[in-house]
Amino acid sequence: MIQLRHISKHYPVGFGKNEILKDVDLTIFEGEFVSIMGPSGSGKSTLLHILGLLEEPSSGDYLFEGELVNKMNEKKRTQLHRGSIGFVFQAYHLIDELTVYENIETPLLYKNIPGAERKSRVADVLDRFNMVAKKDLFPNQLSGGQQQLVGIARAIVAEPRVILADEPTGNLHSDQARVIMQLFKHLNETDKITIIQVTHSEQNAAFGHRVIEIRDGKIQ
Amino acid sequence: MFRNYLKIAWRNLWRRKLFTVINVLGLAVGLTCVAFLVLCVQQMVVKDKFHKNLPNLYLLQTDSDNEKNVFPLLEVMLKDFPQVVNGSRVNHWDAPWISYNDKTISEEISYVDTGFLNVFTYPLKYGNTATALKDKSSIVLSAPVAEKLFGSQNPLGKVVTFADKRRFIVSAVMQPIPANASIQPKVLLWNKNLTDNKDFSPMADWYNCFTSSYVLLRPGADVAAIEKQLKKIVATRFAEGAKDRVMHLLPYREYAKKYGALNFDFYVYGLTCIAVFILLLVAINLVNLNMAVSFTRVQEVAVRKVLGSGRRAILMQFFTEVGLMVCIALLLAWSMAFIMLPVLNEQLNGLQITAAMLYQPSFIGIWLLTGALLTLVAGGYPAAYISALKLANAVKGRLQAAPQKAYLRQGLIIAQFVIAVVFIAGSLIMQQQVRYMKQGDVRFNKEQVLTVKLDLDFMDTAQARSGINHLITQLQQQAAVSNVSTSQCVPGQFWENYNTFVADDNSSKELGMRQTGIDNGFVPTYGIRILQGRNFSADMALDKEAVLINETAMKNLGWISIEGKSIHAKGGKESLRVIGVTDDYHYRSLAGSIEPLIHFFAGKTAMQPSYNYLSISIKPQQAAPVIALLKKAFSQMPAYREFTYSFADEVFNKQYKTIEGILTLIRFFTIVSVLIACAGIFALVALAAQQRTREIGIRKVLGASIVSLVSLLSKDLLKLVGIAILIAAPLAWWAMQRWLQDFAYRITISWWLLVGAGMATLAIALLTVSVQAIKAALMNPVKALKTE
Numbered sequence A: 001m002i003q004l005r006h007i008s009k010h011y012p013v014g015f016g017k018n019e020i021l022k023d024v025d026l027t028i029f030e031g032e033f034v035s036i037m038g039p040s041g042s043g044k045s046t047l048l049h050i051l052g053l054l055e056e057p058s059s060g061d062y063l064f065e066g067e068l069v070n071k072m073n074e075k076k077r078t079q080l081h082r083g084s085i086g087f088v089f090q091a092y093h094l095i096d097e098l099t100v101y102e103n104i105e106t107p108l109l110y111k112n113i114p115g116a117e118r119k120s121r122v123a124d125v126l127d128r129f130n131m132v133a134k135k136d137l138f139p140n141q142l143s144g145g146q147q148q149l150v151g152i153a154r155a156i157v158a159e160p161r162v163i164l165a166d167e168p169t170g171n172l173h174s175d176q177a178r179v180i181m182q183l184f185k186h187l188n189e190t191d192k193i194t195i196i197q198v199t200h201s202e203q204n205a206a207f208g209h210r211v212i213e214i215r216d217g218k219i220q
Numbered sequence B: 001m002f003r004n005y006l007k008i009a010w011r012n013l014w015r016r017k018l019f020t021v022i023n024v025l026g027l028a029v030g031l032t033c034v035a036f037l038v039l040c041v042q043q044m045v046v047k048d049k050f051h052k053n054l055p056n057l058y059l060l061q062t063d064s065d066n067e068k069n070v071f072p073l074l075e076v077m078l079k080d081f082p083q084v085v086n087g088s089r090v091n092h093w094d095a096p097w098i099s100y101n102d103k104t105i106s107e108e109i110s111y112v113d114t115g116f117l118n119v120f121t122y123p124l125k126y127g128n129t130a131t132a133l134k135d136k137s138s139i140v141l142s143a144p145v146a147e148k149l150f151g152s153q154n155p156l157g158k159v160v161t162f163a164d165k166r167r168f169i170v171s172a173v174m175q176p177i178p179a180n181a182s183i184q185p186k187v188l189l190w191n192k193n194l195t196d197n198k199d200f201s202p203m204a205d206w207y208n209c210f211t212s213s214y215v216l217l218r219p220g221a222d223v224a225a226i227e228k229q230l231k232k233i234v235a236t237r238f239a240e241g242a243k244d245r246v247m248h249l250l251p252y253r254e255y256a257k258k259y260g261a262l263n264f265d266f267y268v269y270g271l272t273c274i275a276v277f278i279l280l281l282v283a284i285n286l287v288n289l290n291m292a293v294s295f296t297r298v299q300e301v302a303v304r305k306v307l308g309s310g311r312r313a314i315l316m317q318f319f320t321e322v323g324l325m326v327c328i329a330l331l332l333a334w335s336m337a338f339i340m341l342p343v344l345n346e347q348l349n350g351l352q353i354t355a356a357m358l359y360q361p362s363f364i365g366i367w368l369l370t371g372a373l374l375t376l377v378a379g380g381y382p383a384a385y386i387s388a389l390k391l392a393n394a395v396k397g398r399l400q401a402a403p404q405k406a407y408l409r410q411g412l413i414i415a416q417f418v419i420a421v422v423f424i425a426g427s428l429i430m431q432q433q434v435r436y437m438k439q440g441d442v443r444f445n446k447e448q449v450l451t452v453k454l455d456l457d458f459m460d461t462a463q464a465r466s467g468i469n470h471l472i473t474q475l476q477q478q479a480a481v482s483n484v485s486t487s488q489c490v491p492g493q494f495w496e497n498y499n500t501f502v503a504d505d506n507s508s509k510e511l512g513m514r515q516t517g518i519d520n521g522f523v524p525t526y527g528i529r530i531l532q533g534r535n536f537s538a539d540m541a542l543d544k545e546a547v548l549i550n551e552t553a554m555k556n557l558g559w560i561s562i563e564g565k566s567i568h569a570k571g572g573k574e575s576l577r578v579i580g581v582t583d584d585y586h587y588r589s590l591a592g593s594i595e596p597l598i599h600f601f602a603g604k605t606a607m608q609p610s611y612n613y614l615s616i617s618i619k620p621q622q623a624a625p626v627i628a629l630l631k632k633a634f635s636q637m638p639a640y641r642e643f644t645y646s647f648a649d650e651v652f653n654k655q656y657k658t659i660e661g662i663l664t665l666i667r668f669f670t671i672v673s674v675l676i677a678c679a680g681i682f683a684l685v686a687l688a689a690q691q692r693t694r695e696i697g698i699r700k701v702l703g704a705s706i707v708s709l710v711s712l713l714s715k716d717l718l719k720l721v722g723i724a725i726l727i728a729a730p731l732a733w734w735a736m737q738r739w740l741q742d743f744a745y746r747i748t749i750s751w752w753l754l755v756g757a758g759m760a761t762l763a764i765a766l767l768t769v770s771v772q773a774i775k776a777a778l779m780n781p782v783k784a785l786k787t788e
Helices: A044-051 A074-083 A100-110 A115-128 A144-156 A174-190 A202-206 B002-015 B017-044 B073-080 B143-150 B223-237 B252-259 B264-295 B298-306 B311-347 B361-387 B391-395 B402-439 B461-477 B551-556 B623-635 B648-691 B693-701 B706-740 B751-777 B781-786
Strands: A002-013 A016-028 A033-037 A059-064 A085-088 A162-166 A194-198 A210-215 B057-062 B084-092 B097-100 B103-106 B109-112 B124-126 B138-141 B159-162 B167-174 B187-190 B209-217 B247-251 B449-453 B481-487 B498-503 B510-518 B530-533 B546-550 B566-569 B576-582 B597-601 B613-618 B645-647
Touching: A002 A044, A016 A044, A033 A044, A033 A174, A033 A202, A044 A162, A044 A194, A074 A085, A074 B298, A085 A144, A100 A115, A100 A144, A100 B002, A115 A144, A144 A162, A144 A174, A162 A174, A174 A194, A174 A202, B002 B017, B002 B311, B017 B264, B017 B311, B017 B361, B017 B648, B057 B073, B057 B252, B073 B084, B073 B209, B073 B223, B097 B143, B103 B143, B138 B143, B143 B167, B223 B247, B247 B252, B264 B311, B264 B361, B264 B402, B264 B648, B298 B311, B298 B361, B298 B391, B311 B361, B402 B648, B402 B706, B402 B751, B449 B623, B449 B648, B461 B481, B461 B613, B461 B623, B481 B510, B510 B551, B546 B551, B551 B576, B551 B597, B613 B623, B645 B648, B648 B693, B648 B706, B648 B751, B693 B706, B693 B751, B693 B781, B706 B751
Parallel strands: A033 A194, A033 A210, A085 A162, A162 A194, B109 B187, B138 B167, B510 B597, B546 B576
Antiparallel strands: A002 A016, A002 A059, B057 B209, B057 B247, B084 B109, B084 B209, B097 B103, B097 B159, B124 B167, B138 B187, B159 B167, B449 B613, B449 B645, B481 B613, B498 B510, B498 B566, B530 B576, B546 B597, B566 B576
């Protein structure tokens, strides 16, 4: 499903350059649950950003479902964001001005899904996450774990093929973290959503099928 | 989708209440000003389009710049020129008192030809065009005159009486004429009434140029051919001395621009400029504040993009927010304009801006266009900037190269304050100039002189003459009165009456001089110094051909002494002895220079024809008995006009009314511009304080003093204000220097005035900024740190 070939990424620093990723080759199959691990500064977040089309590699090819991503224009990328990729952030990144319901609804709005269907899909997700009672609250009225649940709900409501999670439990305590990870596992097993997460925690990684160790920009 | 945009926009505005209120109020105040300016300009742009014949209507112009013409020409044209379909002359001769029952008003008469209402298609309220001016006894009234005399009733067939016992039958009433039409006749009478007048008929020759002639040409007429034909008429018919004149046909469409009473371009362009400036000020605020806010929303935008939002959706989001704000402001400004209309009309009497003008499609169109433009400008930049952000950084809330992006914002703040400082300095300098002129030494006694107008249109002229002469004798005997004078003019009200004089010596030097008539009391009453020779004596026989000139006139004639000098009017034969030289007293406002002046003598102090003023110099603090005496005397002489008196300084200072009006206007715009600029920086500081809450908290915990925190927040903005002052000061100096060139007597712009304007601006800015900064600095640091 996802294929990286000779991906490198570097930033200019002064007269030289700071290499973050060096010649990374990686293949991720549909339905996998992959954890990317490594120490701080090893390049794991950059790798995830490249996978999520937030950043462009300096060189190398990225194929998403057999299509070359680095040749895509802005419009096509937006299409991928709309339909195929869901994001979960460490800091949740909910939109403060919107209620829980509206936050979850937003991706559907961008997908131009008609109102009735939108309603039912958001209702489904709320139901599934046991958050119906909280749908009219604003993010700052929720605890961190609840906010991350909304973040995940928002990521899956558009029925993506892949969820990219950047330390999804980094700001949560262990009980909340377990709930989130179980949710991921469930999504992976029953909904067949491919999940790629960046994490520091061995425990979290244990929920997945495969661990990719990254160190100094290279996959070990 | 749009409902979603609107909802989010509303919540965003609601969340940043202070920011929104400042933005909307600033916008609304600015837009209210703009609305008024637009209405004023709309009123001033002359509308002659209602004349159906406009395309074929021409003014008969003498040479290139004289709108008047000889009286008999039009008659000949109507008879001999096949291309001329119709035409009418308009003459102004008198403004008699017109009575109906107990109502009496004075109105200027327009003497016209029978074709007038066919040439100028003023719609009629009563009567019909064909019969309106059919004979000598017909009178056509304008709507306001008819209302004054007859109220709301139909006056057709009613008889009005003139003060000189002439009687006329009302044959038609015109509909109200647009306030900005070029010609606004009040009362129409047939020209025959003039030509039968013994005083008028000798003037109506082929030399005197005083008639306005308008001709209606056949569609497609050859103007050049007509002008050629006119050349022949000038050669054959015109009087000697007038044969070099060249007749032109000026399209009536261009009439207003060339001969309009108002300095059209000055006002229209001036007001438009101010409107654009104010619009600029509010637009800058809008751009700046939105940009500042948008920096706090980088992350939100990034998240939206990750969720699949296209660029367009984000742009729409921003535009909706700004658009919503602009809409609220437009509505608010519209209502404020509506409410304040009566106040404005009071200030600008004559323009007559009506509430209906606020509804008219052209105004609404301008209004919506302004709103769209503001939205586009204010929403556009931040939206374009933010929607193009690099995602990976933006998600983390980081901006690329944010400091550089602030250049535009800083530039805009500077621009705003440059405008504000120029306004402040300009109004201060203007005020100084006005005060200088009002307090300047006019070289005559203006504090202790009482003036009374004598042209009151007395009902019994003979009785009034003896009454006033008796009054003069009474006044002269009063202990409180030191001198009495009757004269044609008083300082500040001199007529534009010039003539050319020739020196009766070898030089035969010619000099154009303003001329006026005085008595022997004028010089002592006004305390004018005599530099050489003497004042007129009371003896008419002695001073019949004597004149007084002012010092400038003597110098311009090249004389050092007037010993044995005399002059004569060019073309005249009578030699005039120059018996004295007066000091250069200011007979007109200090805006103009003192021109050569000649005084004629009409005899000792008494009621004289065309001597319109009685001046009385009174000893200090003794005016009351004199005024009582005047009131009593005038109450015994019935007149159409009311008896009024005023002190000479009031009369003189009336000349500064226009400039004082402009000054009031400028002061108002100064306040508005300063307010808007301050609202801008106020909101920016508030926003900065909000964004840097955490930083301030940490600094406080680390031991920062309040002063250092306040300076941290306000330093950068005040620096910008400082730069603005440095730019504005020379700009204001240059602009006002040019403005002052129009004044003969002017102040020199002192550096401290510019510094003062700068300091005032800085002080206002400091106050604005520090209120917010101190509030932020005083906050409990624990609270600040908790918010993150």
